[in-house]
Amino acid sequence: MAEGENIIPINIEDEMRGAYIDYSMSVIISRALPDVRDGLKPVHRRVLYGMSELGLSYNRPYKKSARIVGEVLGKYHPHGDSSVYDTMVRMAQEWSLRYPLVDGQGNFGSVDGDSAAAMRYTEARMKEISSEMLADLKKNTVDFVPNFDDSLKEPSVLPGKIPNLLVNGSAGIAVGMATNMAPHNLTEVINGVVAYIENPEITVAELMEHISAPDFPTGGIIYGYDGVKKAYETGRGRVVMRAKSHFEENKSGREMIVVTEIPYQVNKASMIEKTAELVNDKKIEGISTIRDESDRRGIRIVYELKKDAMPDVVLNTLFKHTQLQTSFSINNVALVKGKPRTLNLYELIKYYVRHRHEVVVRRTEFELEEAEKRLHILEGYLKALDNLDEVIALIRSSKDGDIARLGLMEQFDFSEVQAKAILDMRLQRLTGLEREKLQLEYDEVTKQVTYLKEVLASEEMRMGIIKDELVELRDKYGDERRSEIEMNADDLEIEDLIPDEEMIITISKEGYIKRTALREYRQQGRGGVGSRGAASKSDDYTEHLFLATNHNYLLFFTNAGKVYWLKVFRLPEGSKTSKGRPLQNMIEISPEENVQAVISVKTLTDPDYVNNHYLVMCTEKGIIKKTTLEAYSRPRTSGIAAININEGDKLLNVSMTNGSSDIVVAAKSGLAIRFPEEKVRAMGRTATGVKAITLQGDQDKVVGMECISDPETTLLVVSEKGYGKRTAIEDYRITNRGGKGVKTMQVTEKTGSLMAIETVTDAEDLMIITKSGITIRMAVEGLRVMGRATQGVKLIRLNDGDEISSVEKVNALEKEEEILEEGEVLETPSTETENPSAENTASEEEE
Numbered sequence: 001m002a003e004g005e006n007i008i009p010i011n012i013e014d015e016m017r018g019a020y021i022d023y024s025m026s027v028i029i030s031r032a033l034p035d036v037r038d039g040l041k042p043v044h045r046r047v048l049y050g051m052s053e054l055g056l057s058y059n060r061p062y063k064k065s066a067r068i069v070g071e072v073l074g075k076y077h078p079h080g081d082s083s084v085y086d087t088m089v090r091m092a093q094e095w096s097l098r099y100p101l102v103d104g105q106g107n108f109g110s111v112d113g114d115s116a117a118a119m120r121y122t123e124a125r126m127k128e129i130s131s132e133m134l135a136d137l138k139k140n141t142v143d144f145v146p147n148f149d150d151s152l153k154e155p156s157v158l159p160g161k162i163p164n165l166l167v168n169g170s171a172g173i174a175v176g177m178a179t180n181m182a183p184h185n186l187t188e189v190i191n192g193v194v195a196y197i198e199n200p201e202i203t204v205a206e207l208m209e210h211i212s213a214p215d216f217p218t219g220g221i222i223y224g225y226d227g228v229k230k231a232y233e234t235g236r237g238r239v240v241m242r243a244k245s246h247f248e249e250n251k252s253g254r255e256m257i258v259v260t261e262i263p264y265q266v267n268k269a270s271m272i273e274k275t276a277e278l279v280n281d282k283k284i285e286g287i288s289t290i291r292d293e294s295d296r297r298g299i300r301i302v303y304e305l306k307k308d309a310m311p312d313v314v315l316n317t318l319f320k321h322t323q324l325q326t327s328f329s330i331n332n333v334a335l336v337k338g339k340p341r342t343l344n345l346y347e348l349i350k351y352y353v354r355h356r357h358e359v360v361v362r363r364t365e366f367e368l369e370e371a372e373k374r375l376h377i378l379e380g381y382l383k384a385l386d387n388l389d390e391v392i393a394l395i396r397s398s399k400d401g402d403i404a405r406l407g408l409m410e411q412f413d414f415s416e417v418q419a420k421a422i423l424d425m426r427l428q429r430l431t432g433l434e435r436e437k438l439q440l441e442y443d444e445v446t447k448q449v450t451y452l453k454e455v456l457a458s459e460e461m462r463m464g465i466i467k468d469e470l471v472e473l474r475d476k477y478g479d480e481r482r483s484e485i486e487m488n489a490d491d492l493e494i495e496d497l498i499p500d501e502e503m504i505i506t507i508s509k510e511g512y513i514k515r516t517a518l519r520e521y522r523q524q525g526r527g528g529v530g531s532r533g534a535a536s537k538s539d540d541y542t543e544h545l546f547l548a549t550n551h552n553y554l555l556f557f558t559n560a561g562k563v564y565w566l567k568v569f570r571l572p573e574g575s576k577t578s579k580g581r582p583l584q585n586m587i588e589i590s591p592e593e594n595v596q597a598v599i600s601v602k603t604l605t606d607p608d609y610v611n612n613h614y615l616v617m618c619t620e621k622g623i624i625k626k627t628t629l630e631a632y633s634r635p636r637t638s639g640i641a642a643i644n645i646n647e648g649d650k651l652l653n654v655s656m657t658n659g660s661s662d663i664v665v666a667a668k669s670g671l672a673i674r675f676p677e678e679k680v681r682a683m684g685r686t687a688t689g690v691k692a693i694t695l696q697g698d699q700d701k702v703v704g705m706e707c708i709s710d711p712e713t714t715l716l717v718v719s720e721k722g723y724g725k726r727t728a729i730e731d732y733r734i735t736n737r738g739g740k741g742v743k744t745m746q747v748t749e750k751t752g753s754l755m756a757i758e759t760v761t762d763a764e765d766l767m768i769i770t771k772s773g774i775t776i777r778m779a780v781e782g783l784r785v786m787g788r789a790t791q792g793v794k795l796i797r798l799n800d801g802d803e804i805s806s807v808e809k810v811n812a813l814e815k816e817e818e819i820l821e822e823g824e825v826l827e828t829p830s831t832e833t834e835n836p837s838a839e840n841t842a843s844e845e846e847e
Helices: 012-032 042-053 065-075 081-092 128-134 164-168 186-198 226-234 268-280 311-321 345-386 388-397 401-412 416-424 432-457 459-477 607-611
Strands: 102-105 123-126 144-146 153-155 170-173 178-181 221-223 236-242 244-249 255-261 287-292 301-305 325-331 333-336 339-342 484-486 502-508 512-517 542-549 553-558 562-567 595-601 614-619 623-628 651-657 662-667 671-676 702-708 714-719 723-728 754-760 764-770 774-779 804-811
Touching (some): 012 170, 042 123, 042 128, 186 345, 186 459, 255 311, 268 287, 345 416, 388 401, 542 595, 542 804, 595 651, 614 702, 662 754, 754 764
Parallel strands (some): 702 754
Antiparallel strands (some): 178 325, 221 236, 553 562, 614 651, 662 671, 714 723, 714 754, 764 774, 764 804
């Protein structure tokens, strides 16, 4: 051991423990975690302060980024230049920060992950909103600390008029802890802070009425709310983010998924590349082409689908396997008085307001001190002007300035500050006008001193100042939310947010479906020409038309004997003239299946309801089957078997009954049979059924089935060429199931074959749609009840070659809605008279 050395043995474990703790605290405090007060890490704070010292405000010319980096490195941040430049680049990226703090000029990277150009090529200055972070910095509002070499001072925190930690969020990995804070909408955050100021005892739930959820720079959809709620309550939570997308059709009629907003922090180019790999590996089916059509106007990623692909299914697959759906794990860890803490929403706002209160106090004290200094000088000026001649004589007789200053202090009792100010005063201030100005300034400063003292004496006034400043910032910088909030099934049933409005559901022969608000349809008189309905191809027409409410279930029965489910509100909403969307894109129906019948059901979850209601099915060949609704109450996306269909037959109609109705089945030939529902026993889902009516030859077929529970109801029959009539149900005698039936309409070449039957009352309207797309709505009460064997009257005038495709009853409109809007429809008196007496006496064919 050399002379003078003193070796002290220590435990290496203790030394390593102490050294590691020192290192970790250095990383936590000086590098990785933001301060709860201004929401900035040291490097962000130093970049903004360095730019401020360079005079790079938002209305000044840009400077080279290398100049800014050099300023920050040389004076405040002794680390690598890339750490400063990368920080500055991120602060300038609109897709990284909700409200960027740096105004960059040049290549500052892209959402595709492209890096920024080298700092020698780019230029930067502060954004206008950054000036709010630095406002009042020179008014002793925050503490300044020595820089790394004690040669300069730097702010330990910024005054932070903007609640930056909530607005822009933060992310960082320290030693043994990390932070990941989500960005928010400035308007919402300020509304939340104002609510806290007005009620410091406010709860997190009440704050969430103002701050609804994070608001990400790239928009997108926040899917589910449980994670948001948990994060706001505890400081930790997982927020699921989805891309914003919609469906389009290209020129060839192919369906496309178009993504216009992607989740936060997702690399667009990498996401598209990985999606293409999944498509090539057959892990994602149904996509033929992926195109990135993004430009300076925004993001547009197009997934072109294969012919038979269902957009909803493909989109859900993309959500599952790609970054079109990601999660953001919120971990609100920030420094509170130099110590890391996990904070909930209330605490984040509380500490921010506490900081702003301290800033306002210190700013007011500074301004009061300055005002009192100025008031002291003004008092000296005014006193000197009151004794002007003596003051001038004393100054003229003094040998030098020091003697004059001492003379003023001794003779007139001026303070040293006042004496120096009087000696420095210009002769111009001695004029009468200048004296008036001095007196006005003295009065103004006196008022200011009084006000500032009131502020320091009143916490309520200070809180009011904070509130007013925030509201001013909100009005200046606030904007609309970018990220939408969508509740998932775990949070809230979506129908709770949708009014249970009556809708007209239309399905075309080609399988296009839509829902239209019932109020869009207006009544017409019998014989009118109707108004234009859905636009369709020349060979397409409306095949199904019925009434349902948004919350109802629709059960779709196909020619293959299967049934599928869909909620009404999930159908595309359109106008009377819109085309709708292909049903095959809404449910997982195979290409060879066609929907033959649709019924609307109020609920599938109430045991009393599903066990006491039946589905009665009828085929074109006259086969009928009854099954309890409970057998169809468990929806499955791939559908289930509903009925066994014989070869050459197809399902025609399905009705829901309470088990005690009468059933009327009508055939194309004009015959109809009525029998009690009890004659058809309940069967299983896959049963075939029993015979309902005997048809008249191979060309005859069933055109409709009605289940009747009200003996006062009337039966409406309509022919292909627009003739129709009402007949009392009592005119149809009850017979056994399987007979030929009785004549329900006099079918002639003039009327065409029977095509539809409906049970109607005077309280209902009739909707008739033709194969050319013409729609007419008329009041049932305008149709006289007539005999069974009559021909009826003309309900709608048809163009040459046109035929009726669909007939449906709906609830009657209110009287004040019956007035037609000008130009909406045409109406002409019917030229048809009710049937000649010969038709009234036509013989009946009964079995």
